[in-house]
Amino acid sequence: MITGLVLALALAGVALVPLAGRDYYATLMLPFFGYGIALLGLNLLFGYTGLLSFGHALFVAVGAYTAAYLTGVFGVLYFEVVLLAAAGAAALVAVPTGLLAVRYVKIYFGMLTLAFGMLFYSFLFKFYHLTGGDEGMRVLRPVLLGQPLAGLDKVPFLIGPYYYYCLTLLVLAALVMWRIVGSPFGLCLRAIRENPDKAESLGVSARRYRFYAFLIASVFGGVGGVLLAVPTGLADPLLAYWTHSGNLVFMLLLGGFANFFGPILGAFVFIFLQDAVMSFTQYWRFVFGAVLAVVVIFFPRGLMGVLLGGGLRPPSDGAAGLTARWRLPPPRKDCAGGAGARTEEE
């Protein structure tokens, strides 16, 4: 009940941002939508399945370059088509990478996904005639719901129709993910995170379900990548760079991977914190490093843990039943997979 109220208020707040007259903040919100969707996927992989990917930005880049190819090269401007194509392209890339990566867990999974991300980065960087190399590729303004909106300038378009389109997509993505984590499949993912051997002995194939989770996470990453590329008008090889994957993991930790909404909060705070810190010092990475250290040491459950009163104390999971899926258990050191490998994540 209270959660619903908070969510409604947050949603209303986000919806009102473009009307506040500060266009700058409205444009800052645009990457938030893209990151929010990508992180919903990443958290299915990490928070729910226990696999920490250091290469999730690969799929964000796949989404962005799909958008660039469709709009810039093939002249397909329908945004719905672009989104579907990006989701498909991300899934296509996720099949071979995922099949290889899910053979491993913990740090080996992390390193392998990192390697795939860097491979793709090198490809984008070196194959100039295909990808534009370090200059990247232009992403043209898409046509939303068949409406060209040619009369609108760039900024009014972005903080107007595009803003609400993205907000709607984020809400839809969250609803879809909510449905997934509350499904039998979602329970199996958590069982695999908690104890893959036990899950296997109950007939749940850990490797297969990890692969499905990887696939879903990638599709969310691809869609997020499209949303990120449109405001900048550019698909840039740095989108696939490992520091970008690192930023995604940072957002996850900052918001708290133990909560469904943690990653979305993490994306929001990351973007506005970055903006604030960059405005007074060029050493913003230094500040962010310190923030990350403080989060990992003192607030392992992230901002969501602080907000919900979890903080340092062990959570009270007493009320958790089939219906209560709000919180994941606290990070454990002894269980297989990502959630337990907190000390290995830095």
Next chain:
Amino acid sequence: MALLEAIGVTKFYGDVCALAGVSLSVTAGEFVSIIGPNGAGKTTLVNVLTGLTPPTRGAVRFKDHDVAGIGPARLARLGMARSFQLVTIFPGLTVEETLAAAVLSRLGRTGRLWTRLAADADVRAQVHEVAGLFGLADRLGRPARTLPQGDKKLLDVASAFALHPEIILLDEPTSGVSTRDKHAIMETLVGAARRIGIQAIIQVEHDMDIVFGYSDRIVALHEGRVLADGPPQTIRGDAHVVATVLGRTQPLAPRTGPPRPEPDARTPLQ
């Protein structure tokens, strides 16, 4: 016809021979105990039988399927379940969620992405049924890691039972449980097996009271070989087995310990 059959199973770990040509056949209705001193190969045998460890040589057949090394997940779907020697649970999942995972697996619904688990009445009913059989019904909402040790053990076994397997392998179902509680756990197990319709139980057990009290067949392993295979009366009288496996020079005295209702009179599963 044999439900589960091991034919000449040999398992090497490097140069160490854990099993040296073990053959074993279990038919429906049997309660088989595997006994033997530490290092006799009991757990290795269970691991081979449950598809976790591929044998170096030999075959394992379950319901006419060759199951050697196919992995526990596929075997579980074929109708074989197991519990582990060390308590194996999902620490962060509740009792209800743990049992639900098993029930979903049995119903073939684990892959459902788009149904709400909370709204699945079948699953809920079966979870409650299994929890009732194992006395866990009043702690469905508790995360498994917060349960006392005995309840963790029960949950481990209950989740295996929730698969409604045809055969179940229990690796020391009463280890780490006080002597006082052991018989209660065994009664629960056998009662649940009968209710669920489990056709055969194989257990590894050290407590001879339990072994002789519940089994209708005992397989004694020693140094990776089958030393003896027969009904409790035969094993009890076999001086060689008694000396090697049980470490006693005298034949076993008749069973002592707390009385049970209807002891030994009939096969537990029939």
